[in-house]
Amino acid sequence: MKYINKKLTIEKVNLEKIAKNFNTPTYCYSYNQLKNNVINFKKNFKTFSPLICFAIKSNTNINIIREIKKFGLGADVVSMGELMIAIKAGINPKKIVFSGVGKTSSEIEYAIDKKILLINAESKSEIKEIERIAKLKKKKINVGIRFNPNTDAKTLSQISTGKKENKFGVNNKTFLELVNYCRNSKNINLRCLSVHIGSQILDFKPYVQMLKTIQNIISKTNYKFEFVDLGGGMGIAYDNKNKKLNYKKYNFAIKKFLKVVKTKIIFEPGRSIVGDIGTLISKVIYIKESAKKNFIILDAAMNDLMRPALYGAAHKILPSVKSTIKAKKTYEFVGPICESTDKFTTINKFQKLKEKDLVAICDVGAYGMSLSSNYNLRPKAIELLIKGSKIKVIKKRQKHKDLM
Numbered sequence: 052m053k054y055i056n057k058k059l060t061i062e063k064v065n066l067e068k069i070a071k072n073f074n075t076p077t078y079c080y081s082y083n084q085l086k087n088n089v090i091n092f093k094k095n096f097k098t099f100s101p102l103i104c105f106a107i108k109s110n111t112n113i114n115i116i117r118e119i120k121k122f123g124l125g126a127d128v129v130s131m132g133e134l135m136i137a138i139k140a141g142i143n144p145k146k147i148v149f150s151g152v153g154k155t156s157s158e159i160e161y162a163i164d165k166k167i168l169l170i171n172a173e174s175k176s177e178i179k180e181i182e183r184i185a186k187l188k189k190k191k192i193n194v195g196i197r198f199n200p201n202t203d204a205k206t207l208s209q210i211s212t213g214k215k216e217n218k219f220g221v222n223n224k225t226f227l228e229l230v231n232y233c234r235n236s237k238n239i240n241l242r243c244l245s246v247h248i249g250s251q252i253l254d255f256k257p258y259v260q261m262l263k264t265i266q267n268i269i270s271k272t273n274y275k276f277e278f279v280d281l282g283g284g285m286g287i288a289y290d291n292k293n294k295k296l297n298y299k300k301y302n303f304a305i306k307k308f309l310k311v312v313k314t315k316i317i318f319e320p321g322r323s324i325v326g327d328i329g330t331l332i333s334k335v336i337y338i339k340e341s342a343k344k345n346f347i348i349l350d351a352a353m354n355d356l357m358r359p360a361l362y363g364a365a366h367k368i369l370p371s372v373k374s375t376i377k378a379k380k381t382y383e384f385v386g387p388i389c390e391s392t393d394k395f396t397t398i399n400k401f402q403k404l405k406e407k408d409l410v411a412i413c414d415v416g417a418y419g420m421s422l423s424s425n426y427n428l429r430p431k432a433i434e435l436l437i438k439g440s441k442i443k444v445i446k447k448r449q450k451h452k453d454l455m
């Protein structure tokens with residue numbers, strides 16, 4: 052996304068044109084950004100060619116998943132719905148891993164019937180449930196065990212998942228017990244150790260720490276894991292201050308790990324594949340100034356983009372037409388929803404805006420639409436895929452009658 056003749060443009064289409072043709076709020080995704088992200092991700096780890104399983108929960112639009120499938124990626128799913136959409140998008144079940152702390156019996160059955168690569172179990176009870184169903188079906192099922200390495204990912208506490216107080220994975224003691232349990236099971240084929248320590252991670256050091264902890268626990272098992280699934284979590288630069296994750300150092304640490312542990316690496320990236328491909332275009336409905344605060348009231352709200360309300364995440368906002376006139380005041384960018392957390396950001400001396408102007412909320416490709424809701428009975432936004440000067444509607448705008 053860049054300014055061409057002062058107009059904010061995604062690939063070759065400017066935001067004004069999109070808003071005129073499709074109204075607002077509108078989610079737009081850049082095909083070329085998606086392609087570059089996949090190419091770069093592969094390039095960063097090319098020496099050991101990992102299996103890359105896209106974390107479906109970050110963006111559940113089937114057209115986006117189809118494009119990702121064409122680049123050869125598999126999928127990481129966390130529910131029956133996600134497993135169904137991954138298969139419907141054409142992803143080979145042999146490239147699908149299933150994570151999550153609360154898989155139900157019917158989800159496990161479905162995953163077994165679809166012959167996916169791995170069910171990554173997160174508790175003793177789940178292993179036993181998989182074994183029970185496998186026994187009934189007279190099958191031996193490929194599983195992984197999710198290990199909780201008690202590593203601080205140094206990210207927002209709400210999206211940290213690898214510390215001992217988090218609900219995810221099992222601790223050292225349970226892990227060792229479960230490895231022995233699986234060794235003796237006729238219906239469970241333990242093939243993988245999986246971890247996922249959190250999301251929006253920008254410091255490589257927690258990953259190095261995590262690798263050390265995995266190496267240590269594997270050495271205690273004396274078991275050959277065909278796969279080590281390192282999860283996702285690679286952060287992106289949401290603002291200009293955000294430093295970037297040092298992929299070279301992460302790659303180097305994995306290569307060192309692989310010298311000791313002979314295994315195939317799996318990754319489950321979501322945000323790093325789709326985060327920066329998405330933009331939410333929104334229109335200023337009203338500008339409201341008061342003694343204490345000033346508000347830019349947008350037509351996009353927390354139901355469209357939940358991340359700021361859910362965990363205080365910050366998204367950059369850009370005007371669709373650039374000018375040099377600055378506003379003199381500080382404005383809070385808010386939505387129309389009846390909640391005080393329905394606010395995106397506060398900006399001092401933003402470019403002067405008028406009512407009906409358009410703005411772009413940036414980097415909303417991950418956990419944007421997928422976290423959206425119909426709160427306040429607001430229809431969900433339209434989604435567009437932009438490739439050069441072509442615009443494809445990849446999901447229609449919901450209508451009020453769909454909600455009645």
Ligand SMILES: *Cc1c(COP(=O)(O)O)cnc(C)c1O
Binds near residue numbers: 106129251284285417
């Ligand atoms: C959410 C999740 C991911 C993806 O995380 P990102 O930060 O989007 O890369 C990967 N694996 C598991 C198990 C997850 O829950």
